[in-house]
Amino acid sequence: MSDLVARLKTELGENAVLEGSEGAQSGPAWGRLGAPLAVVRPKTTAQVSTVLKLCHEAGQPVVPWGGRTGLVEGTFADGAIALSLERMNQIIDIDADGATMTVEAGCVLQTVCEAAESKGLFFPLDLGARGSATIGGNIATNAGGNRVIRYGMMRELVLGLEAVLADGTIVSSLNHLIKNNAGYDLKQMFIGSEGTLGIVTQAVLRLRPKPASLNMAFLAVDGFAKLPSILRNVEKGLGGTLSAFEVMWGDFYQLVTTPPAQGRAPLPHGHSHYVLIEAMGGDQADDSVRFERVLADELEKGEIADAVIAKSKDECHRLWALRDDVLQVWRIAPVFTFDVSLGIREMEDYTSAVRAALLARWPASALMIFGHMGDGNLHLIAGVGDGSEEARKAVESIVYGGLRTCAGSVSAEHGIGLEKRSYLSYSRNPEEIALMGVLKRALDPGNILNPGKIFPNAAGE
Amino acid sequence: MSDLVARLKTELGENAVLEGSEGAQSGPAWGRLGAPLAVVRPKTTAQVSTVLKLCHEAGQPVVPWGGRTGLVEGTFADGAIALSLERMNQIIDIDADGATMTVEAGCVLQTVCEAAESKGLFFPLDLGARGSATIGGNIATNAGGNRVIRYGMMRELVLGLEAVLADGTIVSSLNHLIKNNAGYDLKQMFIGSEGTLGIVTQAVLRLRPKPASLNMAFLAVDGFAKLPSILRNVEKGLGGTLSAFEVMWGDFYQLVTTPPAQGRAPLPHGHSHYVLIEAMGGDQADDSVRFERVLADELEKGEIADAVIAKSKDECHRLWALRDDVLQVWRIAPVFTFDVSLGIREMEDYTSAVRAALLARWPASALMIFGHMGDGNLHLIAGVGDGSEEARKAVESIVYGGLRTCAGSVSAEHGIGLEKRSYLSYSRNPEEIALMGVLKRALDPGNILNPGKIFPNAAGE
Numbered sequence: 001m002s003d004l005v006a007r008l009k010t011e012l013g014e015n016a017v018l019e020g021s022e023g024a025q026s027g028p029a030w031g032r033l034g035a036p037l038a039v040v041r042p043k044t045t046a047q048v049s050t051v052l053k054l055c056h057e058a059g060q061p062v063v064p065w066g067g068r069t070g071l072v073e074g075t076f077a078d079g080a081i082a083l084s085l086e087r088m089n090q091i092i093d094i095d096a097d098g099a100t101m102t103v104e105a106g107c108v109l110q111t112v113c114e115a116a117e118s119k120g121l122f123f124p125l126d127l128g129a130r131g132s133a134t135i136g137g138n139i140a141t142n143a144g145g146n147r148v149i150r151y152g153m154m155r156e157l158v159l160g161l162e163a164v165l166a167d168g169t170i171v172s173s174l175n176h177l178i179k180n181n182a183g184y185d186l187k188q189m190f191i192g193s194e195g196t197l198g199i200v201t202q203a204v205l206r207l208r209p210k211p212a213s214l215n216m217a218f219l220a221v222d223g224f225a226k227l228p229s230i231l232r233n234v235e236k237g238l239g240g241t242l243s244a245f246e247v248m249w250g251d252f253y254q255l256v257t258t259p260p261a262q263g264r265a266p267l268p269h270g271h272s273h274y275v276l277i278e279a280m281g282g283d284q285a286d287d288s289v290r291f292e293r294v295l296a297d298e299l300e301k302g303e304i305a306d307a308v309i310a311k312s313k314d315e316c317h318r319l320w321a322l323r324d325d326v327l328q329v330w331r332i333a334p335v336f337t338f339d340v341s342l343g344i345r346e347m348e349d350y351t352s353a354v355r356a357a358l359l360a361r362w363p364a365s366a367l368m369i370f371g372h373m374g375d376g377n378l379h380l381i382a383g384v385g386d387g388s389e390e391a392r393k394a395v396e397s398i399v400y401g402g403l404r405t406c407a408g409s410v411s412a413e414h415g416i417g418l419e420k421r422s423y424l425s426y427s428r429n430p431e432e433i434a435l436m437g438v439l440k441r442a443l444d445p446g447n448i449l450n451p452g453k454i455f456p457n458a459a460g461e
Numbered sequence: 462m463s464d465l466v467a468r469l470k471t472e473l474g475e476n477a478v479l480e481g482s483e484g485a486q487s488g489p490a491w492g493r494l495g496a497p498l499a500v501v502r503p504k505t506t507a508q509v510s511t512v513l514k515l516c517h518e519a520g521q522p523v524v525p526w527g528g529r530t531g532l533v534e535g536t537f538a539d540g541a542i543a544l545s546l547e548r549m550n551q552i553i554d555i556d557a558d559g560a561t562m563t564v565e566a567g568c569v570l571q572t573v574c575e576a577a578e579s580k581g582l583f584f585p586l587d588l589g590a591r592g593s594a595t596i597g598g599n600i601a602t603n604a605g606g607n608r609v610i611r612y613g614m615m616r617e618l619v620l621g622l623e624a625v626l627a628d629g630t631i632v633s634s635l636n637h638l639i640k641n642n643a644g645y646d647l648k649q650m651f652i653g654s655e656g657t658l659g660i661v662t663q664a665v666l667r668l669r670p671k672p673a674s675l676n677m678a679f680l681a682v683d684g685f686a687k688l689p690s691i692l693r694n695v696e697k698g699l700g701g702t703l704s705a706f707e708v709m710w711g712d713f714y715q716l717v718t719t720p721p722a723q724g725r726a727p728l729p730h731g732h733s734h735y736v737l738i739e740a741m742g743g744d745q746a747d748d749s750v751r752f753e754r755v756l757a758d759e760l761e762k763g764e765i766a767d768a769v770i771a772k773s774k775d776e777c778h779r780l781w782a783l784r785d786d787v788l789q790v791w792r793i794a795p796v797f798t799f800d801v802s803l804g805i806r807e808m809e810d811y812t813s814a815v816r817a818a819l820l821a822r823w824p825a826s827a828l829m830i831f832g833h834m835g836d837g838n839l840h841l842i843a844g845v846g847d848g849s850e851e852a853r854k855a856v857e858s859i860v861y862g863g864l865r866t867c868a869g870s871v872s873a874e875h876g877i878g879l880e881k882r883s884y885l886s887y888s889r890n891p892e893e894i895a896l897m898g899v900l901k902r903a904l905d906p907g908n909i910l911n912p913g914k915i916f917p918n919a920a921g922e
Contacts, residue, residue, distance in 0.1 A: 097689060098804050142642050150701065153640065155649075156617060171892045177802045178836045179614065179873040181603050181653055182881075182888040183915050184897045188616075188649035192642055209697040228558060236670040239742030240611065240701025281700030283751065290747060341638045343559045375639045412640040420643075427643040431632045436645045442903035454644050 004058050005038045008081075011050050016041050016087075030069045030129070034078025039065070041084045045162060045170055045201040048083065052199065052448075053168030055081055061451050064195040066106065066137030069129035071337065072417030074141065074194050074453055083199060085136050091115050092202065099207040100159060100176050105136025105200045112205065121207040124151035124243075128324050136200045142192030144413030146323075149235075149374035150243040150280070151208070153413070154191065159206050161187045163198035166444040174204050189439070194415050195450040197443045211243075211280035215291040216316045219298075220271035220306040224348040227273060230303050231344070231374055234277060237294035241287065244278035245374035246323050249351075252368040255332075256325045263322045266308045275373075276323050278316075323370070326381075332366040334387025336395045338380040342408030347378065350402050357398045358382060377412035400426050416454045424456050465519050466499045469542075472511050477502050477548075491530045491590070495539025500526070502545045506623060506631055506662040509544065513660065513909075514629030516542055522912050525656040527567065527598030530590035532798065533878030535602065535655050535914055544660060546597050552576050553663070560668040561620060561637050566597025566661045573666065582668040585612035585704075589785050597661045603653030605874030607784075610696075610835035611704040611741070612669070614874070615652065620667050622648045624659035627905040635665050650900070655876050656911040658904045672704075672741035676752040677777045680759075681732035681767040685809040688734060691764050692805075692835055695738060698755035702748065705739035706835035707784050710812075713829040716793075717786045724783045727769045736834075737784050739777075784831070787842075793827040795848025797856045799841040803869030808839065811863050818859045819843055838873035861887050877915045885917050 009017045018039040037060075042048045055062045063077035065084040075082075085106030092102040096119045103112060110130045116123040125138060127145030137143070139161065143154045151157065160175030173186050190198050221227060227247060235242050248256075253274045257265035267274065277295075281287040291309070298304045310316045329335050342350055351369055358365045362384040371378035382395050400410050400423045410416075410423045424433065437455065440447070470478045479500040498521075503509045516523045524538035526545040536543075546567030553563040557580045564573060571591045577584040586599060588606030598604070600622065604615045612618065621636030634647050651659050682688060688708060696703050709717075714735045718726035728735065738756075742748040752770070759765045771777045790796050803811055812830055819826045823845040832839035843856050861871050861884045871877075871884045885894065898916065901908070 095804075097806050142646070144640055144642075148640065152613070152617065155646070156613065165896075169892060169895075171896050172890060173893050175870075176804065176868060177870055177873070179605055179609065179802045179833075179838045180870040180888070181605075181874055181876050182870045182872045183877055183885055183894070184658075184900060185603070185616070185649070185653050186893060186896055188646070188652075189900075191649075192646050197645075209693065211700070212697055213700070232670065236673055237743045239672070239674070239744070239748065282698045282755075283700070286747075286751060287700065290744065294743075341640045343556075343637065345558050372640075377640045407637060409636075409638055409641040409643045411642045412638070413642055415642050416644055424644055427641070429633060431630060432634050432647060433644070434630075435626075435632050435647055438903050439645060439650075439900075442899055 002037065004054060004060055007054055008038065008040055008051060011054070012040065012042060012047050016043070016047070030071060031073045032076050033068065034076045036063070036077040036080055036082040039082045039084055041087045043087045045164065048164045048199055048201050049168040049170050051081070051083055052164050052166060055448055056167045056446055059446055059448065061448050063450050064136070064140065064199050066134035066140070067108065067129060067132040069133045070137065070141060070417060071339070071414045072411070072419040074415055074417035074450070076418050085134060088201065089134070094119055095176070096121065098176060101205045101207055102174065102202065103135050103205065104202055105134060105139070107135050109133050109135060109138060116207050117210060120210050122210040123157070123205060123207055125154060125157055128326060135203055135205070139191050139200050139203060140193065140195045141415045144372065144375065144377065146244050146246065146372065148372060149245055155188070157206050158187060158191060158203055160204035161190060161200050162202040163190050163200050165198050166446060166449050171198070174202060176204050178206070192415070194417060194453050196440060196454055197449065199449070213281040213284040213287040214313070214316060215279045215288055216310040216319055217277045217291070217295055218266050218308050218319050219275040219277065219304050220267045221273045221275060222271055222305045224273060226303050227275070227373060228344050230275070230298055233298060234294055237297070238279050238291065241279040241281040242277070243280045244276065246276040247371060247373040248274045248323070249369040250274070251366065252370045255328050255368060256322050261325055261328050263318070263325055266319065267306050271305055276319055329368055329381045329383070332368070332383030335381050335383045336392055338399050339377070339412050339414040340380065340399065340403055340408055340410060341377045341412030342403060342406050344373065344376055346406040346408070350406060350408070351378070353402055354380065354399055358384060358395070361394065362386070375412070396423065403427065418453055421454060421456050424454065463498065465515060465521055468515055469499065469501055469512060472515070473501065473503060473508050477504070477508070491532060492534045493537050494529065494543070495537045497524070497538040497541055497543040500543045500545050502548045504548045506625065509625045509660055509662050510629040510631050512542070512544060513625050513627060516909055517628045517907055520907055520909065522909050524911050525597070525601065525660050527595035527601070528569065528590060528593040530594045531598065531602060531878060532800070532875045533872070533880040535876055535878035535911070537879050546595060549662065550595070555580055556637070557582065559637060562666045562668055563635065563663065564596050564666065565663055566595060566600070568596050570594045570596060570599060577668050578671060581671050583671040584618070584666060584668055586615060586618055589787060596664055596666070600652050600661050600664060601654065601656045602876045605833065605836070605838065607705050607707065607833065609833060610706055616649070618667050619648060619652060619664055621665035622651060622661050623663040624651050624661050626659050627907060627910050632659070635663060637665050639667070653876070655878060655914050657901060657915055658910065660910070674742040674745040674748040675777060676740045676749055677771040677780055678738045678752070678756055679727050679769050679780050680736040680738065680756070680765045681728045682734045682736060683732055683766045685734060687764050688736070688834060689805050691736070691759055694759060695755055698758070699740050699752065702740040702742040703738070704741045705737065707737040708832060708834040709735045709784070710830040711735070712827070713831045716789050716829060717783050722786060722789050724779070724786055727780065728767050732766055737780055790829055790842045790844070793829070793844030796842050796844045797853055799860050800838070800873050800875040801841065801860065801864055801869055801871060802838045802873030803864060803867050805834065805837055807867040807869070811867060811869070812839070814863055815841065815860055819845060819856070822855065823847070836873070857884065864888065879914055882915060882917050885915065
């Protein structure tokens, strides 16, 4: 046991520090975690500060752990102190009048959503990992998900936060106000910086009124070219109530609606694209009428080939379950998964080119595409019958390479982590990366916070 | 003429550099500008870079100028090079499909709004200075205004930007994507930093579909205590369409609806509060019915004392004109104006206490209050019959002092500038101010960018 680990046990208690296999087993993870030196589980912000102070003095790398549901190896902690927020998972306060909730960073997203609902309020962030992902992780990765088109990403949902800097300094910036231009908005630095600039320990979240109506439909569309105008017309016709516009390419739809998948097809197979539409408004009876009329207009114009409207909450859940059943891609495993962003104008050419390039090299390859089209965000899952590093690099080169010509992003919502750092320069120019380095060195001169993540050069440059 | 000014003339051309009284007269301004060493008016980002490079080498302070409509002396430029973006005022591109607009920083807000409208799109930022304020200034101050409740502040409306750092480095971060988590979101640093971290030269703005319906009403309410539930019910009942909820205290309403003001009273005087409500949706006929029903419900419950619904665009304009006619406060001049933010729960006690304290010291004083209540943002205008520095300090101590106990902000949307820097510590703790200083020194080690603004200590600490 290293001196540092011993010291951490003395400061935080034996129970707070797990070593060896004990640490690596502390809960599931969606990616490689490596072998951390120890897993340290503070119970208070003061303890997080103590951990960082000691690690800073020792030059010891620290990797923050939330729900570890990230998809880019942002929590890979080989040889590092894994700082797990799992014991800082409390809701501290709900201010129903002010529509804010203050939580510890380790609080699970779903817990937050349910607590808001119990007060007649609504926290709009929604993503597949909702049952495990934590608010701290959502902040560190600027999480997106299903309702960005209406409510924005995590950045738009956070009013204030408390963070501990690399040297242990606690910066409490727990703003509760919607508008506060008193100096720099420091929280912005920590949001989306993947734990490389500070460890978020608490946050003040902005809540919304609980929507009084929910309407959902599932559409079949023949040809990508029709999707942009459907999106525009639906967005316009539904006023401010459109809350999701999720597109599935035909083969993904087929995958999630045929056994062994549990889901059943609400519309026949064979169309090129399917769209899940969700709207949340103020009056169920009225909004349903409007919702049906807006869709009927598109059907009449021939934009939509077929449509089904959910008639109950259960039917709504079943539609979301199709979209969420991403794990069906095991049927084309081994797979490589991608999260890219590009202009809607470029999507058809881009996805066709990626598919063609994969088929040219691997004639039996499969490419599943779905995503938050309203936000310009697509998820691509490629199965080429080869899970080797060489195959990964070749697939990455096809998927990411195509983004360079259309100013797309190699990461729409998953972050860069370890997995995409070689491709950061595809979406950011040298001056941008240099400026990120200026920030990193200003806040973490010893490069102890999640070192090696984001930056192409492990030294944080 | 200093060597530096001569060099700037050589590099940018005689016409680009105005000296002495010529510079100070270059257009109107809403606050003190001081006597700049020269006003430099670059035409390109490369020229901005040249100016900053030379000033950086010479240790010469630079103060960026946009529309100079700020209210906190953020453009005070005594002895500085005033870097005016007035000749960089072009719209570079409108992408109607992608719903983005790329503009130079000196482009006037109203020009942007009109250009969006001409393409069937909508740029939602709206504020009184729309005809003079520039996009660069809106970004530098994270402008708010009338529609924050629906669309957020300027921060939420900017997708990408180009900025020039203190040493002349051009960082082009002209992202067009709604979701882009490829590394740190650098634009966040520049937004709201009042020109102290870099000079914004271009921006990519996010546009929205042009709303297909507009509904407005003006309400009279007896007692502040009724306002929070009216806001909640209207927000909920109108689904996602509420776009403004502006409150006027009775005496402000009286001021803007009695001669010599041009505005006429749409509702009788004598109520304690008046509310302007605006909703924008997808269908005029439908939305009008809903709008009237939601208000009728509140009338029936006795929450609203009286109401009038605008029946035409002209009537809508007349209602906004009342809210915008802030200059009527000359009738109680000399005045001190404030822009504060606090929880809705605290507003009644806070405003009553401020009024009482002013009356206790100046029995004939007047206090006009109005603001974006939905965002927790109030504007207070105090006329105490004394415009001296001593009176200003006494009034500030009353207005700002009351915010400390309720975690309010001394600046909701106007920024800190020179005027409020002594009060920054009322809304930010020492760790936050220290971290702002870390950022400032990392990006502008020579402290040449708008020095003395924001930070309580002129050295940027």
